[in-house]
Amino acid sequence: xxxxxxxxxxxxxxxxxxxxxxxxxxxxxxxxxxxxxxxxxxxxxxxxxxxxxxxxxxxxxxxxxxxxxxxxxxxxxxxxxxxxxxxxxxxxxxxxxxxxxxxxxxxxxxxxxxxxxxxxxxxxxxxxxxxxxxxxxxxxxxxxxxxxxxxxxxxxxxxxxxxxxxxxxxxxxxxxxxxxxxxxxxxxxxxxxxxxxxxxxxxxxxxxxxxxxxxxxxxxxxxxxxxxxxxxxxxxxxxxxxxxxxxxxxxxxxxxxxxxxxxxxxxxxxxxxxxxxxxxxxxxxxxxxxxxxxxxxxxxxxxxxxxxxxxxxxxxxxxxxxxxxxxxxxxxxxxxxxxxxxxxxxxxxxxxxxxxxxxxxxxxxxxxxxxxxxxxxxxxxxxxxxxxxxxxxxxxxxxxxxxxxxxxxxxxxxxxxxxxxxxxxxxxxxxxxxxxxxxxxxxxxxxxxxxxxxxxxxxxxxxxxxxxxxxxxxxxxxxxxxxxxxxxxxxxxxxxxxxxxxxx
Amino acid sequence: xxxxxxxxxxxxxxxxxxxxxxxxxxxxxxxxxxxxxxxxxxxxxxxxxxxxxxxxxxxxxxxxxxxxxxxxxxxxxxxxxxxxxxxxxxxxxxxxxxxxxxxxxxxxxxxxxxxxxxxxxxxxxxxxxxxxxxxxxxxxxxxxxxxxxxxxxxxxxxxxxxxxxxxxxxxxxxxxxxxxxxxxxxxxxxxxxxxxxxxxxxxxxxxxxxxxxxxxxxxxxxxxxxxxxxxxxxxxxxxxxxxxxxxxxxxxxxxxxxxxxxxxxxxxxxxxxxxxxxxxxxxxxxxxxxxxxxxxxxxxxxxxxxxxxxxxxxxxxxxxxxxxxxxxxxxxxxxxxxxxxxxxxxxxxxxxxxxxxxxxxxxxxxxxxxxxxxxxxxxxxxxxxxxxxxxxxxxxxxxxxxxxxxxxxxxxxxxxxxxxxxxxxxxxxxxxxxxxxxxxxxxxxxxxxxxxxxxx
Numbered sequence: 032x033x034x035x036x037x038x039x040x041x042x043x044x045x046x047x048x049x050x051x052x053x054x055x056x057x058x059x060x061x062x063x064x065x066x067x068x069x070x071x072x073x074x075x076x077x078x079x080x081x082x083x084x085x086x087x088x089x090x091x092x093x094x095x096x097x098x099x100x101x102x103x104x105x106x107x108x109x110x111x112x113x114x115x116x117x118x119x120x121x122x123x124x125x126x127x128x129x130x131x132x133x134x135x136x137x138x139x140x141x142x143x144x145x146x147x148x149x150x151x152x153x154x155x156x157x158x159x160x161x162x163x164x165x166x167x168x169x170x171x172x173x174x175x176x177x178x179x180x181x182x183x184x185x186x187x188x189x190x191x192x193x194x195x196x197x198x199x200x201x202x203x204x205x206x207x208x209x210x211x212x213x214x215x216x217x218x219x220x221x222x223x224x225x226x227x228x229x230x231x232x233x234x235x236x237x238x239x240x241x242x243x244x245x246x247x248x249x250x251x252x253x254x255x256x257x258x259x260x261x262x263x264x265x266x267x268x269x270x271x272x273x274x275x276x277x278x279x280x281x282x283x284x285x286x287x288x289x290x291x292x293x294x295x296x297x298x299x300x301x302x303x304x305x306x307x308x309x310x311x312x313x314x315x316x317x318x319x320x321x322x323x324x325x326x327x328x329x330x331x332x333x334x335x336x337x338x339x340x341x342x343x344x345x346x347x348x349x350x351x352x353x354x355x356x357x358x359x360x361x362x363x364x365x366x367x368x369x370x371x372x373x374x375x376x377x378x379x380x381x382x383x384x385x386x387x388x389x390x391x392x393x394x395x396x397x398x399x400x401x402x403x404x405x406x407x408x409x410x411x412x413x414x415x416x417x418x419x420x421x422x423x424x425x426x427x428x429x430x431x432x433x434x435x436x437x438x439x440x441x442x443x444x445x446x447x448x449x450x451x452x453x454x455x456x457x458x459x460x461x462x463x464x465x466x467x468x469x470x471x472x473x474x475x476x477x478x479x480x481x482x483x484x485x486x487x488x489x490x491x492x493x494x495x496x497x498x499x500x501x502x503x504x505x506x507x508x509x510x511x512x513x514x515x516x517x518x519x520x521x522x523x524x525x526x527x528x529x530x531x532x533x534x535x
Numbered sequence: 536x537x538x539x540x541x542x543x544x545x546x547x548x549x550x551x552x553x554x555x556x557x558x559x560x561x562x563x564x565x566x567x568x569x570x571x572x573x574x575x576x577x578x579x580x581x582x583x584x585x586x587x588x589x590x591x592x593x594x595x596x597x598x599x600x601x602x603x604x605x606x607x608x609x610x611x612x613x614x615x616x617x618x619x620x621x622x623x624x625x626x627x628x629x630x631x632x633x634x635x636x637x638x639x640x641x642x643x644x645x646x647x648x649x650x651x652x653x654x655x656x657x658x659x660x661x662x663x664x665x666x667x668x669x670x671x672x673x674x675x676x677x678x679x680x681x682x683x684x685x686x687x688x689x690x691x692x693x694x695x696x697x698x699x700x701x702x703x704x705x706x707x708x709x710x711x712x713x714x715x716x717x718x719x720x721x722x723x724x725x726x727x728x729x730x731x732x733x734x735x736x737x738x739x740x741x742x743x744x745x746x747x748x749x750x751x752x753x754x755x756x757x758x759x760x761x762x763x764x765x766x767x768x769x770x771x772x773x774x775x776x777x778x779x780x781x782x783x784x785x786x787x788x789x790x791x792x793x794x795x796x797x798x799x800x801x802x803x804x805x806x807x808x809x810x811x812x813x814x815x816x817x818x819x820x821x822x823x824x825x826x827x828x829x830x831x832x833x834x835x836x837x838x839x840x841x842x843x844x845x846x847x848x849x850x851x852x853x854x855x856x857x858x859x860x861x862x863x864x865x866x867x868x869x870x871x872x873x874x875x876x877x878x879x880x881x882x883x884x885x886x887x888x889x890x891x892x893x894x895x896x897x898x899x900x901x902x903x904x905x906x907x908x909x910x911x912x913x914x915x916x917x918x919x920x921x922x923x924x925x926x927x928x929x930x931x932x933x934x935x936x937x938x939x940x941x942x943x944x945x946x947x948x949x950x951x952x953x954x955x956x957x958x959x960x961x962x963x964x965x966x967x968x969x970x971x972x973x974x975x976x977x978x979x980x981x982x983x984x985x986x987x988x989x990x991x
Contacts, residue, residue: 075870115990115991117982117985117990118991126741166989167990168989169985169989171989172985172988172989179849180850186846186848186851187845187846187847187848188843188846188847188848188849188852189843189844189845189846190846192988253723312826329655392962
């Protein structure tokens, strides 16, 4: 698979992509695709970081011509491991690691050891802790047992051991990549996490600037993943378990990603978020306020504008949810809302447009739910479809997610002249109701409801479906808002600025 | 077939002095019964033949032949003993019992063919002065003995010690009875009696295996597949058996101590009898070894690895390791203690016993040192066994090869130092390997959890 990747020996912008473009479709991936195509004069490179090769079924995007270099790295696949041999390990470097873990308990941004910024700390056994020492040395063992004894509240040592090992192992893989990657003038990561950590290492190693664009908030999304995962062990027995306390290993993962996030924030020259709420959250998570800024997503409005003319006169009694069938999109919330709407509007249909192969178990649960609520004939799982074909048949766009960044699909629907009802997550409120007096004056482009509240979601959607006047007003607001604030050109100009400054 | 550890623990649970005594007696009988039976049976056959088999040196020829057959077949099958023990233990662990019998048949076939190919031509060439019948019997007995050891290995892997003991009793009993009838044919008659006894012993053990582990395929060579054979165990088994017999070979073939008995076979009048008598004294040590290893040590060994695998806390893992170490140490100390008592008993009554058996008192010093050495051998077995449990095959190979080398070299040295030092080579070599083994064990157990977790 990798042999036909484009390869180059130098690029202008190196994108660091964790679990997105080109192997996973979704909002962030589409945005990456858009950015690369939006700057045909720049030579892009990309590193795709995935978990296991088998988790990804082929590329979901045609590679743009100016993507001249692509590598895929699977962090949890079996990889070449150092020789297994008992040895002591570097004592001074393990002291540094010990201090780092003490520092995690009471992080003070000014006192992070500089040692961790140097990739040689991870690669050179003489001055740091290389992969072999991490895996097999006595000092590594002593460190792990010390951490377990001082901190772990879960009794199972074997689970602690493997959690710690699996969690940290990618660090050495990433340091290896940072050491051998082709040169670039700017590094651009689209998340914190492992990709952000790689970006930080690259920045410190090469001195070239790092731009961080966060669509969602990585640590927050990870937190949701971690809460929903059953692969994280919890071995506390009934007496040890405090229901208000999450499993130690979940907590460990969360703190690990928070730490990677802080490391990335500390090294990024520019920290871009999509909306004001996200920027504040980044600052709360440790981003230096002076490096943060907002660049909202923009879309190619011209592409969707003609759809406004092809719409039928009457409002189609169809609610469309565009998104992957995964728990974070809370498809079940949507299905329950359809049930409630169908009580008043029996002919209503709910369309779910998006791949359902990412979490087949969840998709099955959703189908079963539609079945048990007797709306299986009202709900259509249509799979991946071209929005251009779907929009004219859509009455109201629905977004029932429990977490979002700035969803492009809302902007696209707006451009196509469709109002929306969305949960109050990410930038949804800002997009539907406006942000700032000039924006708010444009009016509401639909409704905003609380998360996991199918009743409210149903009520808002129903209001729009049955009231053509209200619907028309919302359409007006939607179109004006997207044309005024969220055009692709506006976004490209902002990034052009960043890239140009970065390349100096 | 319930595991022996289970049975012994059940006995111990009754929790009275008598129950403890009963447990050790039972363990002693099942662990030492087979070889006590064989030593005693061969001695008795000799004694009852003396009035009939004339000239008398024919009896010595018989006993020497049997001693060589046992020694050579043990050393020869040494190459497969441990490897096959491990193979069958792994299959039992994997619950693949159906593989046991076909692979036993495969190994028996392999051993018979290679053993026969070696034994028949060599016997024909090397025993020119003996009858053709003797030569045929000699080579056939070699092959059958090899098969007996291998079948016994599988049965002990299945912890069917009782079945082994019963079959040894029946086999050697038959040999004894047949010897009474066949002794009129002198050497050949005694050899035939022994061979038939061994044959019945082998068939009896196979019968137990066929009954308990029915299988569809008859012969398999899965035990030879690359993934399942441990080369280090092949050599460890060989060196262990070579080590045990090295001093005997040295004394047999050294010009000072060996005399020719039959064909190329030498015996050592001065060395042999005390050594074989001394081996009878390790019965209590073997009983302690079995009880300590199969109950106490294994219990904490299991708990330790269960805690590692199933998510015990680190403190609990440490505790179980400490308990396991304590059990290993106590087991070894108990073997030393009981063998010390056995040695003192021999020191006290040895002279009288020799008198009663009509054995000259000159053997006494050699008997003393051999009793000590035989005791050391049980301790060595204990140390090795811990290494096998910990799967430190490299250590076991090192210790057994060191033992074989030392026993060979020091036995030669002891002969040149004079009769007073006879037996000291054997004792000293065991002493050295035990000390090495304990020293290494101490270090290895210190690092046990580090190596268990980090070297994977």
